[in-house]
Amino acid sequence: MKKLAFLLAATASISFTYAQKVSEKEVPAVVKSALQKEFPTIKTIRWEKEKDNFEAGFIQDHKDYSVLINPSGNILETEKAIPVNMLPEKARAYIHQNYPSKKIAESAKITDAKGNLTYEAEVGKKDLIFDSKGHFIKVAQ
Structure with missing residues (x-):
């Protein structure tokens, strides 16, 4: 039982370290405006705070x-x-070769502010990052 309590506490603290849910009221107007400008048709948004930044899902x-x-x-x-x-x-070949017993749970295309494209694949409990051509870059933290 002590192990379970410790595990739950550790998991909660890790979650708070990376991202915390915030209410829409806590999100600055300039942040909400930037999102609405880029994605004018969305209605339901889940907000989280990631370090000093805001993440809209x-x-x-x-x-x-x-x-x-x-x-x-x-x-x-x-x-x-x-x-x-x-x-x-x-990227798929890299995963097949290096994680032969694992399946890709989720995958995503990521575009940064400069227009650089990367890919992310969740394999096991790891997020693997690849460049636009599929070359492995790193395991995300």
């Missing part, structure tokens, strides 16, 4: 999105869920 066109915005209203990155078969072939 929502669904558009039956796809999950996550948009990271700094307190000044600049969009830092946009993450869009994609089907696994939309990952570059080199």
